[in-house]
Amino acid sequence: MIPFKLSDELIEQVEKLIEIKKDSVLLELLEEIHYADIAEIIDELNLEQATYIIKLLDSEKTSDILTEVDDDTREKILENLSAKEIAEEIDELDTDDAADIISELPEERKQEVISELEDREHAKEIVELLRYDDDSAGGLMAKELVKVKENWNVLTCVKEMRKQAEEVTRVHSIYVVDDDDILKGRLSLKDLLTTSTRTHIKDIYIPKVDYVTVGDKAEDVAKIMSKYDLEAIPVVDEMQRLVGRITIDDIVDVIREEAEKDYQLAAGITQDVEADDSIWQLTRARLPWLFLGLVGGIGAAAIMEGFEEMISKYAILFFFTPLIAAMAGNVGVQSSAIIVQGLANDDIKGSIKNRLIKEMLLAMLNGIILAIILMIVVWFWKDDHKAALAISVSLVIVIIVAGIIGTFIPLFLNKRGIDPAIATGPFITTSNDIFGILIYFMIAKLIIGI
Template identity: 80%
Template structure:
């Protein structure tokens, strides 16, 4: 299959067809186009054109298109649709996607939209999902699944599965529950096909099944599904009753969003923003960390001012200040990035003490190698061995301290329930710059006897 490619020519053609209201041509053109590609097209159209396309195409396709759109585009389209039209789109969606869209609607029309959904069971499931915190397994799950009772025989089970599967897009697993809907295990399709129709499900189901509580954080659900290579995982309430399932496509979204947040935080952006957001939103997201950098720069300048006499006598120390600050920042970011990655993947072994000792040894080795190169260069460059030695020793100590800070800070933040990704950005860089410069000039002052 040839990959879809959005071009200016295609956008112009679609815009012209919409303007001329050539509906049949538009429908034919987009009939075989994947809904994700249609979403890509709509994201580039104006609000009026986008709404026109959504109203023109069948709901079985446009409902999926809505889930793929940028949030601001989707909001504009929904504002141009009636409650009945929105309800028609929600009818075609799985309950988790429908609940997400309902959650974006103005509160004054939510009840009206829900009342227009003809499938009352579908509406009830959507309402049930809305009561969960969006940052929980309950807010992430869908109600569509296939479940059977342990008291049924195989023949009854197959009949019920056929009826349930009509409302499930993909059947990943068959879950077994008791008469109180408590999750008991899962059913192997192979065992179901090779067992007598008179056998009871209680005799053939597999009691071991991984599950998560409705209140579990999405990040923890992602770790479990990744660890055990699960395509779907059942969700149970506080009483152990099966209430939904989370599928791998939802977890991929969680992982992507978490990665984007961590990347922005590491770059010194305090809010979730995109390139197309307003200048004011982008400024609010960036300014706090830039202000921190300004404070750090002023602090570094103040520290250097305290060593003004020494710098005037040994001007070479001033020229190596950027190198010391850069090495401190780089080493700190490297160390913190490794720790944050380990915390995210849940694969850090040993206690904090062992981790700090390991990082100190690693930093010492790297520092000695780099300091050796710097010693030779500075000695040859200036012919002053004592000054070259002072700069090199300072570099070793700065690298060790920066490595320890870069290791300890994310571990400390994680213990306090704060996102450790903060420690991979300007926070760690600025703090290490200040410590690095202070250590550098203090050691130089001691060794040079000033």
């Protein structure tokens, strides 16, 4: 398969065909293009052109396209469609994707669209999904799945599976339930094919099955599916009844969104924003951390003012201040990034005390190596052994403190239920800059004796 490549020529061709209303040629052009690639094309068109394509193509294809286009683009397109037209798209989607799209609509519009859905059972399931939080297993799951009852025999099971499979895009697993829909286990396709048709399912199903409950956090579901390499996982309610399943494509979206959020936090952006958002939205997202940096800078300047006399007599100390601050910030970010990554992957084991000791020893080793190099450079450059010793000793201690802070803060935040990714950004850099400068001048004063 040749990878799709979006080009200016293709966009211009599509725009031209829309302008002259050559529908047959446009349909032929788009026929062989995957719906995800058509979504890319639509994202590059204006609203009128995008709506034209959605209305031109059949709902079976456009429903999938709508799940792939940019959120803002989809919102604008849906505003240009009638409730009946939106309902036609929703009828073609699995319940989880349908619920995601309907949840983005205004409340009054939601009711209009739901009332226009032709498949009432489909509508009922969508309404049920809308009751769950977006960030929960219930909000992620789809109602489409294949389930069999434990008291059926193999022949009945196969007949029922054929009926159910018509409504399921992809069959990942066959779940076994009792008469009350309580999840009992899963069924191996191999066992089903190699067993007598008179055998009861309760005699061959596998009772061990991983599952999540409707209230579990999406992030926890992602960890479970990643850990056990699952393509799909069943979802049960508070009574252990099977109510849906979550597939790997939904989890990939969760992981991507979580990674984007953590990356923005690490960069000092407090809200979920995109490059195309308004200047005011981008300002609101960035300003809080920039303000923190400003406060940190003022704090560092105030600390240096307290050592003004020493700096005036030993100007060499002033010239190495950026180096000390930079090393403190870099070490802190490195330490916190490793911890945050470990927390995200659920790899952090043992006590905080042991983790801090390990990080302290690691920072000490790195600090000593770098301090030896720095001491040699300063000694030969300035021919001042006191200054060389003061700067080098300060560097070792600053690196150790920065490593401890960078390790402790994300662990502490995680214990308090706060996203530890916040500790990899300006917060940790600013705090380590201030501590680093304070430690630097205090140690320099002790060694030089001013």
